[in-house]
Amino acid sequence: MTGTGVEAGRLRMVPEGVTHGPSRELLAAGELCWSYAYLDLEASGDEPLQSASSWYERQGVRGTEGLYVLGEARYEAFEGPVTVLLDGASGEVFLARPDDDDMLQRDLLASSPQCLIALAAEIEAVSAAAGGEHGLADGEVRPYGPAAVAEVEQLVRQLLREADPELFRRTDDRPAHWETALAIRALDWGADAGGPGGAAYAVSAALVEDLATLEGEGSVRRFEEAELPASVSHAPTRRLLREIGLPVSDRCLLDVEAEGPLRTLAQQYPENFDPGDEDEGELTTRPQQGGFLVVGGWMYDFVVLLDGATGRVELPDLWDDGEPAAYLHRDLSALLYVLWTFERLRAVRREAGHPWTPGPWSVFEPSELLDGAAEAVMRALDPEAFESESHFWPIRVDDGHMGSLLE
Structure with a gap:
């Protein structure tokens, strides 16, 4: 990791007051x-x-x-x-x-x-290693999931101590900035990218189980083959619903029923798809969503829809102005990974702000770093979900009544 702001071969003037x-x-x-x-x-x-x-x-x-x-x-x-x-x-x-x-x-x-450079290099290496194959033997698979995140945090925390032992000694093992930065970057180890023709991410059952318990006691619903309608023809999605499952928790942003059939949007909101005697102005502008399955509730009283043919996850146009945009996430794996990352960041923020464990800092506020990084971290997982101001996540980011994204 080297500087780039000075032309090669040209030394920069340094003030006389810098005597170190x-x-x-x-x-x-x-x-x-x-x-x-x-x-x-x-x-x-x-x-x-x-x-x-x-x-x-x-x-x-x-x-x-x-x-x-x-x-x-x-x-x-x-x-x-x-x-x-x-x-x-x-x-x-x-x-x-x-x-x-x-x-x-x-x-x-x-x-x-010198220590500053070494510390920053360790943080950057966390993300670089998560996305690369360097150091892997032929046929070796890099582990991902909540356990991998914990292992990475433990390993890199020790590397940070070795990079600047004096810093950790003088701050009673709680230096400003670095461990919060590590907690953010370690989430890159939550799931690997999916393979060609597969899901967006290779989300594990352990990740969904962790998501179900991040906001309290929860469980995971894995669907029996007989519970899945024939309309779920997208093989990676069908496999995810059977083998990985969806979180069931009253406090999770995605509100999945623990039992019962998967209904279509037209079955759940028939008045939006059958004109009958109603004013045509009440009809949806997205009639193609009528056959999409409702997989759970969502913020602002929305429901999350699954296009069983493509695996794409959408939101209906329940607002008068046709918002939000239909696209929520590329597929269920992307939804789960983004949601897990979101809830993990919120958990770190809650812990950092707990009155029983105040930080020993005069300047650093973990919540400021977490709030500042959250949108970019989530955007990187599914850029299209942040494509315009009418997409759900930018709407949530800009909703001042709800506080910061992680509140």
Whole structure:
């Protein structure tokens, strides 16, 4: 992981106040100019390195002496931007933000720029390894699922300690930023991509079982062959319903009945498909959805529909303006993986905000990093689900009455 903001062969001017030798060398060579691990340091290569005193001059912030701005955290913070600062004398790196009294507050992020690079590299490696085949023997299959996520978190947590033991010692094993960043990236190990002609993701039974219990006690409904209508002709979807199943939990976003037949949308809402004596304005604008199966309830009193021929998952047009867009997810495997990721992120956020386990930080708020990363993480799993403002997930993101996406 190297910087890209300085032209090859051209050394960069470093302020005299940066007396820490290794920091001077890295800054001069452009090695601290990158955007990784939810930290944006790219500006530190394209512009003269700015002192924290100059950065906060208009606010009159105190406690900025000897500090230099490397960049900012790559997420929105409720009380103003979080900056990444370098102590020019010691080489220590901090997350910083002024408090209500205009005094600069700091959390140690890395004990040196070299350690900062090593820590960020470990976080980036989590995602890179999840999507690659490097290190696998012929015929070896990389494990995925909740157990793999836990194993990755345990392994990388130790690698982070080894990358900067001083950081973990000085923060009582709870440094700002890194473990929350790891919790987000480890979710890439939840499921592998599906093969050609198969489901979008190779979702495991263990993932669905975990999803069913993330919001309380739950179970999994696996359908008997006789329970599946002939209209479910998409083989990967039929196999998923029989072998993997759907979560059954009153508190899950997807509300699946524990028993009973799968009904079509036309059977559940006949008034939307049979004009009868009703005003034609009440009819659906998506008559093709009449034969789709209702697999469960959804937020805003929607129902989740399954096109049994293609495996595609849709929403009906129950709003007057024809919204939301029909497309919800590519198939049930994508729905389950996105929903599991969503609920896992919410669980991490709840735990981080629990009053019994407050963080020992002055600046870092795990909820800000989680909220800032959630949409991009989910979008990467099914980009079409976020294609326009009329699709469900962007509607949910923009719904200020519901709070942040993870609330």
